[in-house]
Amino acid sequence: MNAPLTPAQAWQPLPASAWDSAAARHLLRRAGWAARPEDVARAVAEGLPATLDRLFPATPPAFPRPVFMIKAEERLALLRPKKRAATTPEERRIVDRDERELERLASIEFSLKWLQAAADPDRSAYEKWVLFLADVYVVAFEKVRRADYHYLHRDLLRTLGAGPAPALTKAISRSPAMIDYLDLSRSSKRAPNENFARELFELFVLGEGHYTETDIKQAARAFAGYRYYKNGFRLEVRASDTGPKTVFGQSGAWTGDEVIDLAYAQTAATTFLPREMARFYLTETPPPPEFFAPLGAKWRASNLELRSLCHAFFGSTLFYHPDYRANYIKSPVHYLLGLIQDLRLDLTPLPRATLQPLRQMGQNLLEPPNVRGWVGGRLWINSSTLAARRQLARTLCNPLEEETLNADERLELTAARDAGRSRFTVDDDRIRDLASLGPRGVADRLCDFFLPVAVTPAYRATVVDSIEAAPRAEHEERVRRATIAVLQSPEYQLC
């Protein structure tokens, strides 16, 4: 057992002397998806502060709207007059169907392009941070069936995700996806809808137990009249409520933004998000909120700047404590992108190779299960999600069966190859290269590069035997099987 840290010790910066390759691997696997040897070496050479500067930059990387989304929006714009002109229910039904289909395709393109960006080792940490924020500020395509709204929402999280938290929350209250998802679009002075106000306090800023039902009812009035139209956000004056409200014991004619400021002024706000980070990055059972108080105080002193919070969190002594090493279960997105990076592959630009396996593993990218997002941890793992993980490892380690693809899919592959991305799966050449290391070398490569857990000599020997037991002619096939089995193993599910 390792000595537990006191809250004061926990949030001290990691001493420079403790920054080694094991610590760097831990950081890269937890803040991103994988620890490739060259990335580990670079992080060790640069030191922790410089590495954090690089992983969480002051200027977030851009994510331009994918070309297909722009085209889809143009086509949707042409459909709208058609809808108005429709004279029969049948005509309207057809336009509706076309709209739904375009939105669905655009949402798929958005998810694929995001996965592609996130698979880039240089931007993995920031895109994972965006995924964390999206798991706090949840919206779901099931309810908000507008791909452009999801793009805008994610763009707010990305561009404002390094700045002050209150500014991000205020922007999110104007995000069209959020306005629809939590029913602000239907909230008016006469009938304030409580959905947004409740989640603002419970899931975005404070956590359960730090507000009353009255706070929610009063706060809901401040967000009445929030609307999103073609030209952007607008506060609908007739539906808004400018009267006095009492929130957290303070009375005033609060606006929505002022309610958000009042929420962030609560002490609970400084420990809530840090604790959610611990739940997302470190452990299923984070310490109680009080434990985060020193980190919260540092964060408050930085004007609640999210980038400062990241630097303090990922640079803390606690983050590298032995209790948090190699014992966290990878999410399905982590498993997929970790495989892509560990195997040095290009993401196959097809939903059936990416989004479908993610869904089977329990993480449908634009469809979190509910307002709270994914709970994660052990809940990712059951017999059917494990079966899906195994299938993915198998698929990525075997040649792509291009003959089973349809024409559109082949076009996508051709386009990707023209753009210089062609290593979609581990091909025979790669297996031959790996096999040339000999059974012992193969086992060492698989165990040392891929697994966060130090395995026993017997474990290695099992891998070696599985290759050596076969006649020479079958060695390459056995190397492929061994690679698949290690990537399916319980040990590779951990980070």
Added chain:
Amino acid sequence: MLLPSTRREFLRHSTRGIGLLAFSRFAPRFLVQSTLAAPAPEKDRRILVLVQLAGGNDGLNTVVPFADPAYHSLRPTLALKQSAVLPVSDHLGLHPACAPLHALLQEGRLGIVQNVGYPNPNRSHFRSTEIWETASAADESLSSGWIGRYLDNACAGAPGATDPDAIHISAEVPQSFGGTQPHHTFSLAPGAGRANRTETPLLESLASSDHPGAEGNHSFLRATLMDALVAEKKILRILDTAKPATPYPQSNFAQSLRNVSALIAAGLPTRVYFVSLGGFDTHANQANAHANLLRQLSEGLAAFQADLSARHLDDQVLTMTFSEFGRRPIENESRGTDHGTAAPLFVMGRGIKGPLHGTPPDLRVEKNADIRFGTDFRSVYATVLDRWLDTPADTILGARHERLGFLG
């Protein structure tokens, strides 16, 4: 080495001279445990099917108090008229989309427990779901689920544990299943297929090799994988060949129940099945969405019950619905309803007493206020545990709760 996949195969191996204990290092732990335990009584195996209506079902528009003038004034656009509902009594009726359930009601196979909830209701989806699934009071937090504690009590080391104790067809493992001891639960999803899995023997060896210091999530992953490898083979074999005795609708929900029926018919010793139907969080434009959900629910449940009767399994199966809360009596300005408190739930099976249990809600509430529950949901659980599953309900629930009459 090829691992046995059933208890019978395991016994055959161990009687062929491979010592049971020597073998136990490689075999899934539950196989060994179950083989060391006494044989199971094959008769009188009762099964519980839980149907979750996720999101908070609007009870007032499910079992409709059409004769109450307060209902109509609270629901200016959503209220259903007497002429539209399917009569249950002279003041209550089922939503028109529930015709198949109405037929079951008349045949004595469906019961309605009215106005079910709990004191100091919580209106958060998660917290209230947690309260229902852990059977806790609103102000306490329990880490185990009520089904998990039932399994702790009934299935520890039970023979036949080669197969899952509980199976769920839902995106996440239900919190109800969490026990104080680990239980073998299995998740079924549509589209679970077969493949050429040549790496499986090596994976089995890796996952079962000694790993000193494996604890927490690591040992959890190893155990889950080994259990899954064995159960997977058997369950896929059953579903591949299963044929229902009667037709099912095409909805995912109905198809999930079709799979439940196939597994029950195959004689799997699984005691609890959990099927989730989502989308009940109807904050806006509720009328159509709710009607569609109730139609899927009714048609699915009726098809399931018909299939079970045709296979003469209906005396073995009790089905029960639940939802984290009902909805606010007053409709909102979006033609929807907000999070509320108590709601009715359905119990389905052969010879259900009924049709109505508990008392209807009192709708004389202040503006935008909620109804007060009449029957504690833990009374429903206590009745099921005690009178159906024949286990010490009060121990599992940690307190004595009144029993209801729907099981006679």
